[in-house]
Amino acid sequence: MTHLPALLEEHDLAGALEWLETQPPYAIADEIARMDAVESVITFRLLDKDRALEVFEELDPVDQQQILQGLRDQAFRDLVENMDPDDRARMLKEAPAKVAKRVLAGLSAHERQMTAALLGYPEGSVGRYMTPETVALQQDLTVGQALEVVRRRGAQAETIYTLPVVDRGRRLTGVVELRELVLSEPGAMVSDLVVTEPPRARATDPAEDAARLMRETNVLDLPVVDSEDRLVGLLTSDDAFEVIEAADTEDVARQSGAEPLERHYMSVSVFRLSRVRVMWLMLLMVAATLTVSVTQLFENELNAVTELALFVPLLIGTGGNSGAQAATAAVRALAVGEVRTSDLFRVIWRECRTGLLLGCMLAVVGLFVGSFFVGWDIAGVVAITLVVICAWASTVGGTMPLLAKKLRIDPAVVSAPMVTTLVDATGLVIYFTTAKLVLGV
Amino acid sequence: MTHLPALLEEHDLAGALEWLETQPPYAIADEIARMDAVESVITFRLLDKDRALEVFEELDPVDQQQILQGLRDQAFRDLVENMDPDDRARMLKEAPAKVAKRVLAGLSAHERQMTAALLGYPEGSVGRYMTPETVALQQDLTVGQALEVVRRRGAQAETIYTLPVVDRGRRLTGVVELRELVLSEPGAMVSDLVVTEPPRARATDPAEDAARLMRETNVLDLPVVDSEDRLVGLLTSDDAFEVIEAADTEDVARQSGAEPLERHYMSVSVFRLSRVRVMWLMLLMVAATLTVSVTQLFENELNAVTELALFVPLLIGTGGNSGAQAATAAVRALAVGEVRTSDLFRVIWRECRTGLLLGCMLAVVGLFVGSFFVGWDIAGVVAITLVVICAWASTVGGTMPLLAKKLRIDPAVVSAPMVTTLVDATGLVIYFTTAKLVLGV
CATH class of the missing domain: 3.10.580.10 (CBS-domain)
Structure with missing residues (x-):
């Protein structure tokens, strides 16, 4: 079946209308969410009245207000009057003041009162998502x-x-x-x-x-x-489901060092995509200048045994991966309630042993891989470093989300990239210190 | 309120019984899931019959079969006969053959027939999660x-x-x-x-x-x-919710380069924790030997300008972060259905521009940070490398999950660590090549 955008692009209006009449509302909403502002309003206006409401209810708040801005008064009033009060409150929150005022003015007294009550609850609270219309x-x-x-x-x-x-x-x-x-x-x-x-x-x-x-x-x-x-x-x-899905999407984005996108991935602009990512990327890069300082600190050792430089990416990469695994596991376990902040010391103890075990396994392989490129002495340094780095990275990765939660910071902010960056700098210290001790440089 | 483990540790049986009588079933199940095999069976036996069934239904399949193994015949039969057929089928799947046989033998003919039917559907299919008991x-x-x-x-x-x-x-x-x-x-x-x-x-x-x-x-x-x-x-x-939660937990684990844990984080052994992590860690470390080869390839350049070594961790770290952001966004967008495999070229185009934009912003900061440690010429190399690496990493990170899906591989397997490792090696090539061209070494 031809997709809607293709039909619109070919100016096949009859085809587009047929598509809109035969597809279920959620599929139409899906297509609209992927469009830019102009396209989405045009498409929406092609829908007949009953379907329009069904499709509208499936859209995200941001898309809803975008469409409202493009509608004339009667269609506008029909839509907002028929929304569920909790959906309406969430949509209003995203809307510019002008649109919000127009919405509230167009509502019947009863609906307006319910919406205003819901808007009185703090953002992200149960009050914003509940339905006030119950049978008690x-x-x-x-x-x-x-x-x-x-x-x-x-x-x-x-x-x-x-x-x-x-x-x-x-x-x-x-x-x-x-x-x-x-x-x-x-x-x-x-x-x-x-x-x-x-x-x-x-x-x-x-x-x-x-x-x-x-x-x-x-x-x-x-x-x-x-x-x-x-x-x-x-x-x-269904509202609970939506809340958890949004929270999970947010956690996932944070875990990669980005802020969550508020809109559909395919419809946001490149500038917006960059905006949610640049802050952490910048911060982490500045934090990474610590690695420059550390390397500078050990410049003498590095000049004495230039082969040490060969293994820097491998060692800090492995440490970062191991820390990311532990951090991700801890963030998820906190989110679904398997781990509590009171488990801090048990988690440290678990992750430290896990990291040691992993490090030992990797060290065996690392020793042989290393000896392929350099002498056994430097390969030995690599192997020892792997054990220490893995134990350290796992412990740090597993602990930081719990500490964040204790400090009432969202644990997901302790992202894999943050742990990786921290482990990069400390991993270098571990590596060069081991080299110094073992090789005596 | 004192928690159950503390009460058991102090051999405060009266306290433990009171705790078990006053807590809701899901809270009791939560505590049992955190315990080892022996503790959990002892605790379960302390429950009276009706509560036992309620608590049992809240447990994961793996915990359920652990408890069944510790029960005598009558209690055993009562429990399994009263489970929902779909829950029972999922629990049986996790159980050793001996336990499964005992369960099926103990069931009434009607319940046994329904369970056997559900077990006939492939693992992870709708048939395993649906309830066959409907009113049509x-x-x-x-x-x-x-x-x-x-x-x-x-x-x-x-x-x-x-x-x-x-x-x-x-x-x-x-x-x-x-x-x-x-x-x-x-x-x-x-x-x-x-x-x-x-x-x-x-x-x-x-x-x-x-x-x-x-x-x-x-x-x-x-x-x-x-x-x-x-x-x-x-x-x-509620079953749909469980399915999505399990899928999200699996995606999250995969995104950090680990296989999902089948049990509660606090109750699995350190060996099991290591097992789900070691495979990818090992694979990624072996893949990272590519960075050793690349560094060796450019050893002359590195020896000629030793200061180049200072920025290796910062540059590959930033590239890795930027790739991880794009990969995570793409995996999530695929999971919730915002991106389709047919969007491949649009995603490449989006991520390439996003990466370029991010790279330019980072390059400005990188130039000044770099000039603090080294001359403007090397700082310039760092800045140019940042632009190229970010564009490259974002594109690779955003594309690989889509390619994986096209090849019918779980996109979440294209984890942030995998992208990072890939970007590490290629990033070094970009860095040293830029240095060669700009500095003429």
């Missing part, structure tokens, strides 16, 4: 009465599968699943089906923590409460 | 009749929120959500509520693709069909 039940209902409440108020709610149970003061006392109601006799009491003390999140908690809690507890939706334990919304599993 | 509806029912079917057969099913609709030959014709049934009049027809041509997966498809499709289409559960489009099960969103 009182504990003293029968199953039949409860189902009646669900029927009456369910059309408004984003989900009716998880039904929070609240007391007279709207304080969360439990949760009942729609499944339980449907499978029970109408005369049974809701109170007999309720799960009391359910896992919950505060609206001001970080959304990532709440999403991870949902994963651990395997609940479909998580009740969200305020500081007095009053129900304010539900975090649904 | 016929299209010609009224809503009232459909709800009656759900009530009668729902207790057996893992979920009743997504109800696949099938024809007389059990071929999937649509999907209806329980939500729609509950919110409609009993006299309405199911056929009016059905979503036709719903997204679906084949049981033999890779589970990761199906899970990503669920994310894109925002469905709660995905119908699973056989090669003739007959319904065989449902992939639920």
Whole structure:
């Protein structure tokens, strides 16, 4: 099947319209996300009204506001009025003030109020992702009465599968699943089906923590409460999924020493791509001048045994790789909750032994490889350095993310490149010092 | 609150029992996953029967089979009979043949049949993760009749929120959500509520693709069909979440040049930790001998201008970082579906320009930093090398994951360390060649 951009490029309007009518909304959203601002608005306008809303809901906030800016008033109002309040709040956050004002002005009073409430929560908090439209039940209902409440108020709610149970003061006392109601006799009491003390999140908690809690507890939706334990919304599993995916993408980018891209990889400009990368690259290069100083410090040794220079890239490369492995493992284990900051000393001990073991294995190979290029004495220096460097790099790599977390810095900022750069400089010291001791230069 | 290991270490049995009675199942599972084999079985035996099943369901397959091995017959049978068929199939896959045989022998005929069917699907396929226990509806029912079917057969099913609709030959014709049934009049027809041509997966498809499709289409559960489009099960969103999390963990590990750990980071042995890392580390070190050869090749230039050696770690480090950024971005964009293999040339063009831009910015800083240590001529060589190395590294880093995918290799195998190692050797060639041309040595 021909892709949309090809059809547009050939000015095949009939073909493009047919493509847009037959493809599912997520596939259309995918194509739009890859386009630049002008193309995406043109394509969007080709959609009929119902499909337009479906496609719009699949887009990222940044793409959404780009499209809104290109729409006339009626189409604009229809779209924003029909969005979920949490999606709308997130989109508004990304929009320029002018667009945001236009959005809020166009909304019905009810929708405007909900959106404004969500915008009151801090960025990245549960409140920004939850849906405020829930069906809450009182504990003293029968199953039949409860189902009646669900029927009456369910059309408004984003989900009716998880039904929070609240007391007279709207304080969360439990949760009942729609499944339980449907499978029970109408005369049974809701109170007999309720799960009391359910896992919950505060609206001001970080959304990532709440999403991870949902994963651990395997609940479909998580009740969200305020500081007095009053129900304010539900975090649904698709929003939780989105939160975790965004957090993982951010972690992955940070691990390579880059800031996360806020938009689709194929649609951001080269300048933006460079901007998210240049800061760390620059910082790391400046930090790497330490290696220049260290090498200068040992210039005499290097001049006395020029063959030492041959192994510098191999040794610091191996040290860097070994440190990167440990750092990446530690960052991931922290992210999914396998390692806690209180495990610091156990992690040091684990990584130090792992690094030593790895170093010994590499040293055997390194000795033979080295002897192929230089004498056994220098090859011996290379082998010893490999053992020490690996133990050191693994320990540093495994420890730094935990230390970062203790200092309340995102552990993912302790990226593989950062560990590599640190290990480069210290690895040189290890190498030249070993050479000095063994060769007596 | 004191943690469980501390209580056990102090032989505070009463304290441990109280801890086990008051903590939620996932927290207990978390502690058990961190323990060694003996500790975990002892802890598990302290749980009462109902809690034991809840905790057991939260554990990973490898931990599950470890615990089963330590249980007596009755407790053993109770546990496995009550597991979900898909969880049981995955656990069996990890178990030694002896344990697997004991499990299958202990099951009721019905459960054994379902498990055997799931085990027939290839590893990592949708069939291994789906639940075969669904409530399927016929299209010609009224809503009232459909709800009656759900009530009668729902207790057996893992979920009743997504109800696949099938024809007389059990071929999937649509999907209806329980939500729609509950919110409609009993006299309405199911056929009016059905979503036709719903997204679906084949049981033999890779589970990761199906899970990503669920994310894109925002469905709660995905119908699973056989090669003739007959319904065989449902992939639920919690299983999809698990699939994606495992895939991401694997990608992250691969990106640092390590194989993924199959168990909890804190409970695996140092030998296992080393085993997942040593293969790539060794391979990369051997590949790094290329840098030794290259350095040897340019030994004359290096001896003529010994100051060139000062900048080797800085230059190859920066090239490596820049390549790692591009490679990581490309791997992630491929994983979440933002980049396709057909984008190869667009990615090359993007990364080449990005790398040039980054290189120019770094070169300005590099020139001044360099002039601090050496003369302007050598600093100039460093600056020029930075531009070329960054453009080259970004292009290579961004391209290799796409090429890997074209060759049907997991793109994540093109790890940052692999790109770094490749860029190390080629970077040296760039550096020394530039020096030769500029300085005329």
